[in-house]
Amino acid sequence: MNQRPGNQLFDAYFTARDMREVFCDQGRVQAMLDFEAALARAEAHVGLIPQTAVAPIEAACRAGHYDFAALGEAIATAGNSAIPLVKALGKQIATTDAEAERYVHLGATSQDVMDTGLVLQLRRALELIESDLAQLGETLSTQAQRYVATPLAGRTWLQHATPVTLGMKIAGWLGAVTRSRQRLQELKPRLLVLQFGGASGTLAALGAQALPIADALATELHLTLPDQPWHTQRDRLVEFGSVLGLIAGSLGKLGRDISLLMQTEAGEVFEPSAPGKGGSSTMPHKRNPVGAAVLIGAATRVPGLLSTLFSAMPQEHERSLGLWHAEWETLPEICCLVSGSLKQALLVADGLEVDAERMARNLDLTQGLVLAEAVSIVLAQRVGRDTAHHLLEQCCKRAVAEQRHLRTVLGDEPHVTAELSAAELDHLLDPAHYLGQARTWVERAVAEHSALSA
Numbered sequence: 001m002n003q004r005p006g007n008q009l010f011d012a013y014f015t016a017r018d019m020r021e022v023f024c025d026q027g028r029v030q031a032m033l034d035f036e037a038a039l040a041r042a043e044a045h046v047g048l049i050p051q052t053a054v055a056p057i058e059a060a061c062r063a064g065h066y067d068f069a070a071l072g073e074a075i076a077t078a079g080n081s082a083i084p085l086v087k088a089l090g091k092q093i094a095t096t097d098a099e100a101e102r103y104v105h106l107g108a109t110s111q112d113v114m115d116t117g118l119v120l121q122l123r124r125a126l127e128l129i130e131s132d133l134a135q136l137g138e139t140l141s142t143q144a145q146r147y148v149a150t151p152l153a154g155r156t157w158l159q160h161a162t163p164v165t166l167g168m169k170i171a172g173w174l175g176a177v178t179r180s181r182q183r184l185q186e187l188k189p190r191l192l193v194l195q196f197g198g199a200s201g202t203l204a205a206l207g208a209q210a211l212p213i214a215d216a217l218a219t220e221l222h223l224t225l226p227d228q229p230w231h232t233q234r235d236r237l238v239e240f241g242s243v244l245g246l247i248a249g250s251l252g253k254l255g256r257d258i259s260l261l262m263q264t265e266a267g268e269v270f271e272p273s274a275p276g277k278g279g280s281s282t283m284p285h286k287r288n289p290v291g292a293a294v295l296i297g298a299a300t301r302v303p304g305l306l307s308t309l310f311s312a313m314p315q316e317h318e319r320s321l322g323l324w325h326a327e328w329e330t331l332p333e334i335c336c337l338v339s340g341s342l343k344q345a346l347l348v349a350d351g352l353e354v355d356a357e358r359m360a361r362n363l364d365l366t367q368g369l370v371l372a373e374a375v376s377i378v379l380a381q382r383v384g385r386d387t388a389h390h391l392l393e394q395c396c397k398r399a400v401a402e403q404r405h406l407r408t409v410l411g412d413e414p415h416v417t418a419e420l421s422a423a424e425l426d427h428l429l430d431p432a433h434y435l436g437q438a439r440t441w442v443e444r445a446v447a448e449h450s451a452l453s454a
Helices: 018-020 025-045 053-062 070-079 082-094 108-144 166-192 203-221 236-264 290-311 321-326 330-350 356-363 369-383 385-402 404-412 422-428 440-454
Strands: 151-156 159-165
Touching: 018 025, 018 108, 018 330, 025 053, 025 070, 025 082, 025 108, 025 203, 053 070, 070 082, 070 321, 082 108, 108 166, 108 236, 108 330, 108 440, 159 166, 159 404, 159 440, 166 236, 166 369, 166 440, 203 356, 236 290, 236 330, 290 321, 290 330, 321 330, 330 356, 369 404, 369 422, 385 404
Parallel strands: none
Antiparallel strands: 151 159
């Protein structure tokens, strides 16, 4: 592709190739040219310009005709990308049809071209993100069901709490993905709209034909015609960016959990292995969570970019100075970061390597202490809450001090054995019997995903 040189060393790691293609120079220019071609067809449809002008304009609306480096240089003087592009477009048309050149860009303004071009790009970006989210949801649904009954230590404040299941943890990731998919569906009608207002948003240059042309233009581009132009009302774009920020954060949570579970001291769940993946330049034994790093990295970078979109919202009057400009690279970069995060999440989720035996050993690292609550709850029903809590607290302290398993300490405590039999204690200190509603949470997350995907 005809692109200006750029920093591409990290693209394959942080960005999905198909998303970068949407927002490369070729993609940006073609989207703006698609607007110009559609505008010519719409204006010919209502009789504002001759039908004979359409074909020459359409023929010139191909990004391959244009020198992106020259356009880039011209933007530095013009102040936006549409001005030099429209000039170049006119010259290109004039080489074959000087009469048709008169009708290019009629009644539109630069921001109409750029914003609508951006919406066309965002439509494609949205399709890619939705597809990957749906695939990720399906993978997580499968994994949640696979590990629905696999116990592991729940962790609060990074310390062992009570048992959960790996399926329940994955169901949490799945629920966040499903909600993001719902949000994207809900915002589409607000995002995928035409921008067409002319110089100051009134379309005065098109007179009585303004609304028919706007309607025809929206139809040509398969966009909705909004109630009014939105040149300096940027909530549509910021809403989309905000949802992408939520996606990045949710994927960052997934990456954070995986990286913590991969720690040497835990060693319970791993990213899929591959030759050369996650190695160290000096330590042959290393297996680094390189996929999780992308998820966490995107979750770290996107909020700062999103703050730029929010900061750029109070735009001046009918056309902004600088604030609009601040958006140009920001929202595309958010899309690219989220796309890269999704690609890595798909690889990680699909190839999870699970060590259930290590999970069981880790659950017993505290020698039964993670199930003290289970014993306390049952004992409280027989001797009262305060008495049971105090008794278990003392037994836990004794187990730690004497480095003994809680089951042994409880079996030696007359106040406990007077109320609970050996069989009851064995049952209460089995992690598989203290998983609460973990299975229900999995079933609900899977059902919600399935309903959305139906």
